[in-house]
Amino acid sequence: GAGVSQTPSNKVTEKGKYVELRCDPISGHTALYWYRQSLGQGPEFLIYFQGTGAADDSGLPNDRFFAVRPEGSVSTLKIQRTERGDSAVYLCASSLTPGLARGEQFFGPGTRLTVL
Amino acid sequence: QQPVQSPQAVILREGEDAVINCSSSKALYSVHWYRQKHGEAPVFLMILLKGGEQKGHEKISASFNEKKQQSSLYLTASQLSYSGTYFCGTEEEGSTLGRLYFGRGTQLTVWP
Numbered sequence: 001g002a003g004v005s006q007t008p009s010n011k012v013t014e015k016g017k018y019v020e021l022r023c024d025p026i027s028g029h030t031a032l033y034w035y036r037q038s039l040g041q042g043p044e045f046l047i048y049f050q051g052t053g054a055a056d057d058s059g060l061p062n063d064r065f066f067a068v069r070p071e072g073s074v075s076t077l078k079i080q081r082t083e084r085g086d087s088a089v090y091l092c093a094s095s096l097t098p099g100l101a102r103g104e105q106f107f108g109p110g111t112r113l114t115v116l
Numbered sequence: 117q118q119p120v121q122s123p124q125a126v127i128l129r130e131g132e133d134a135v136i137n138c139s140s141s142k143a144l145y146s147v148h149w150y151r152q153k154h155g156e157a158p159v160f161l162m163i164l165l166k167g168g169e170q171k172g173h174e175k176i177s178a179s180f181n182e183k184k185q186q187s188s189l190y191l192t193a194s195q196l197s198y199s200g201t202y203f204c205g206t207e208e209e210g211s212t213l214g215r216l217y218f219g220r221g222t223q224l225t226v227w228p
Contacts, residue, residue: 042221043218056212107157
């Protein structure tokens with residue numbers, strides 16, 4: 001079956017621009033997570049969706065970052081007024097509902113964002 | 117709270133064993149282990165749940181000491197394909213279910 005997909009795979013943008021990163025989770029997975037991974041580091045939690053709602057957005061670094069999941073499937077991470085420090089690989093993961101089926105998170109291939 | 121992993125790096129010959137450790141200062145619901153190869157997504161290896169349940173990989177085993185909030189991943193008879201960076205992710209009691217805090221990783225290199 002299809003895994004988690006993310007588009008684009010690479011995004012190069014200029015400082016100050018707006019970007020959108022898309023995640024398409026595994027069908028039937030109600031939980032969706034966004035992480036950011038810098039070189040030599042582990043994934044850093046950004047936001048977690050359970051269905052359409054953000055169950056935990058405490059990892060978003062500031063109000064330039066926003067994410068939506070309007071129909072409980074595809075999610076979009078939006079970054080306004082990008083800064084060079086936003087450069088990283090943005091990973092998306094999905095899983096079955098935590099607590100009911102404490103299962104693994106399946107990661108997508110990531111979007112490498114470079115802010116010039 | 118980011119867990120601490122040790123060692124930072126391991127170099128092995130094919131067939132040798134390795135242990136990777138993960139330690140948290142918080143009480144944990146579960147510990148998740150992932151392996152990531154360069155330029156690829158992390159791949160699930162194992163979950164260890166409070167209470168002793170485990171789910172995961174056939175050739176990899178792990179332990180979870182709930183009282184000490186520590187977990188260890190045991191790689192036996194390592195193969196070339198085991199090379200990569202290993203991350204533990206911890207799910208903390210009192211935190212949102214499903215939210216994982218990842219360590220900085222342990223880089224494992226297996227030579228023929």
